[in-house]
Amino acid sequence: MLKVNEIKVFSTVEKVMIDFFLEVANISKFTGRFFKQVFIPPYEFAELIKQSYMVGVKSLPLIGITGFIMGLVLTIQSRPTLAQFGAESWLPAMVSVSIIREIGPVITALICAGKVGSGIGAELGSMKVTEQIDAMEVSGLNPFKYLVVTRILATTLMLPVLVVFSDCIGLFGSYLAVNIKGDVSFTLYFAQAIEKLTFVDIIPSIIKTFFFGFAIGLIGCYKGYNSKNGTEGVGSAANAAVVMGSLLIFIIDLIAVQITSLFT
Amino acid sequence: MGAKIRANISDAKGIGSDRNGDILIEVKHLKKSFGNNEVFKDFSLALEKKENLVVLGKSGSGKSVLIKCMVGLIDADEGEILVMGEDIEKLNEKALNVLRKKIGFLFQSAALYDSMTVGENLAFPLRGNKELSDEERNALVEESLENVGLKDVIDKMPSELSGGMRKRIGLARTLILKPEIVLYDEPTTGLDPITAKEISELILEIREKYQTSSIIITHDLACAKIVSDRIVIIHEGVCAAIGTYETLQNSEDKWVRSFFE
Numbered sequence: 215m216l217k218v219n220e221i222k223v224f225s226t227v228e229k230v231m232i233d234f235f236l237e238v239a240n241i242s243k244f245t246g247r248f249f250k251q252v253f254i255p256p257y258e259f260a261e262l263i264k265q266s267y268m269v270g271v272k273s274l275p276l277i278g279i280t281g282f283i284m285g286l287v288l289t290i291q292s293r294p295t296l297a298q299f300g301a302e303s304w305l306p307a308m309v310s311v312s313i314i315r316e317i318g319p320v321i322t323a324l325i326c327a328g329k330v331g332s333g334i335g336a337e338l339g340s341m342k343v344t345e346q347i348d349a350m351e352v353s354g355l356n357p358f359k360y361l362v363v364t365r366i367l368a369t370t371l372m373l374p375v376l377v378v379f380s381d382c383i384g385l386f387g388s389y390l391a392v393n394i395k396g397d398v399s400f401t402l403y404f405a406q407a408i409e410k411l412t413f414v415d416i417i418p419s420i421i422k423t424f425f426f427g428f429a430i431g432l433i434g435c436y437k438g439y440n441s442k443n444g445t446e447g448v449g450s451a452a453n454a455a456v457v458m459g460s461l462l463i464f465i466i467d468l469i470a471v472q473i474t475s476l477f478t
Numbered sequence: 479m480g481a482k483i484r485a486n487i488s489d490a491k492g493i494g495s496d497r498n499g500d501i502l503i504e505v506k507h508l509k510k511s512f513g514n515n516e517v518f519k520d521f522s523l524a525l526e527k528k529e530n531l532v533v534l535g536k537s538g539s540g541k542s543v544l545i546k547c548m549v550g551l552i553d554a555d556e557g558e559i560l561v562m563g564e565d566i567e568k569l570n571e572k573a574l575n576v577l578r579k580k581i582g583f584l585f586q587s588a589a590l591y592d593s594m595t596v597g598e599n600l601a602f603p604l605r606g607n608k609e610l611s612d613e614e615r616n617a618l619v620e621e622s623l624e625n626v627g628l629k630d631v632i633d634k635m636p637s638e639l640s641g642g643m644r645k646r647i648g649l650a651r652t653l654i655l656k657p658e659i660v661l662y663d664e665p666t667t668g669l670d671p672i673t674a675k676e677i678s679e680l681i682l683e684i685r686e687k688y689q690t691s692s693i694i695i696t697h698d699l700a701c702a703k704i705v706s707d708r709i710v711i712i713h714e715g716v717c718a719a720i721g722t723y724e725t726l727q728n729s730e731d732k733w734v735r736s737f738f739e
Contacts, residue, residue, distance in 0.1 A: 256606075340592070349589035352549045353603040353655070354579040 244436045265368035281380035285387030307410035309388045318381040323426035327459035331434040335455030338438025339448035366431035373427030422470040429462040500527040508557035519715035532694045532702045535712035541695040545661040582657035586664040588648030590636035597632040622650040642673035662694040666701045678704040
């Protein structure tokens with residue numbers, strides 16, 4: 215026979231499971247609504263361009279700095295290990311494969327989940343609790359199309375651009391790090407870095423960034439659009455957008471790696 | 479709690495002035511609950527053409543829920559809400575949006591879009607109208623601002639405005655589509671008595687200028703006295719009393735009178 219404490223544990227687990235599946239169902243419904251709305255005119259091109267600017271251009275400095283440091287640190291950290299095996303000449307190839315296949319997309323997506331995802335969650339959450347979304351709805355307009363569709367599209371389209379930018383800056387940082395202890399020309403470094411790259415390294419890593427961007431936009435919008443309980447709810451929406459967005463990025467990455475490994 | 483003096487809706491028609499009896503909004507036997515909280519048990523109401531109907535009630539009595547049900551922001555559990563003869567619950571999204579353009583809604587907080595200037599806020603409801611040129615759109619924005627006496631703030635951000643100005647801009651945005659019905663959610667809450675009186679007088683001016691019919695949710699008796707043709711008091715999910723300001727103020731029912739003391 216179950217004791218009182220065990221019953222409490224079971225009921226708590228049951229509640230957590232129910233909440234989890236309800237959340238999954240609601241996110242699926244929200245995603246379905248996005249795909250339904252995205253193809254129906256009128257299209258909000260002006261707002262899409264504005265949001266793409268906010269997501270893309272406004273994130274460039276942060277992505278650039280982190281990409282640069284990422285390349286620099288990866289090179290400095292890897293050098294002693296490669297030197298032990300006398301394989302220092304492999305450094306540019308190793309760093310480029312690491313950055314382009316995995317570190318660049320994941321780090322950039324995580325930074326965007328923090329910066330862009332939380333921003334979208336907080337902005338839409340604030341609009342929700344101050345009845346601005348309701349005001350759009352009672353004007354006979356479609357707030358979902360104007361606010362949600364444009365933001366999800368913007369993150370989906372801009373994240374690959376940011377990742378390519380971050381990869382380039384990261385490789386430049388790596389080149390500078392290589393030159394701290396050696397003397398390698400810019401042309402030679404990039405020739406070695408690119409020589410070992412194949413389409414299987416580049417194409418899947420770019421494709422998965424579209425999914426990262428979609429996940430960041432979707433979760434930010436979902437959490438913000440459905441936020442409740444005043445200012446506390448806005449904070450929770452921003453926080454949940456980052457936590458769930460980051461988690462989804464790792465899950466998508468795991469799936470992408472499994473699929474990519476089928477072709478290598 | 480005093481005895482209810484709930485009047486039959488049809489008995490209440492004709493109270494007030496200058497009305498022709500056309501009903502623009504009709505709520506029949508509305509029921510709405512949030513969990514265990516039964517907000518409306520069996521609520522009925524009718525808004526006539528060019529009428530200003532004030533809704534009074536204690537906090538949490540469901541006044542705001544009522545007008546949100548009327549524009550389809552909240553779904554009713556049971557009952558019928560007919561707006562200009564259309565059952566809100568049965569309309570599809572497209573038809574509902576067409577109907578919503580005929581209804582103005584002034585939110586308690588004015589709900590101005592933070593990221594847009596005053597001019598952009600006012601032009602936003604017009605974006606669905608592709609027939610309007612930029613010049614016509616700008617003219618409508620300026621006209622709406624002029625109607626609320628705030629033509630100079632067109633380039634300001636909502637954060638730069640006072641509470642009274644925000645309410646006026648919210649009202650201007652509501653009026654830009656020239657609605658036939660305006661729903662006001664506590665239009666004078668949080669304002670000083672002078673500004674509150676100005677807003678109340680503006681509500682009357684708007685009725686005269688645009689021939690609107692309005693439902694005004696308020697706690698402000700001074701506002702109710704100025705703007706109302708009829709007053710409805712909601713209590714425990716039903717229409718507890720209905721009549722003109724003077725009728726209810728001099729009601730034989732102590733509980734109803736207590737609202738006006």
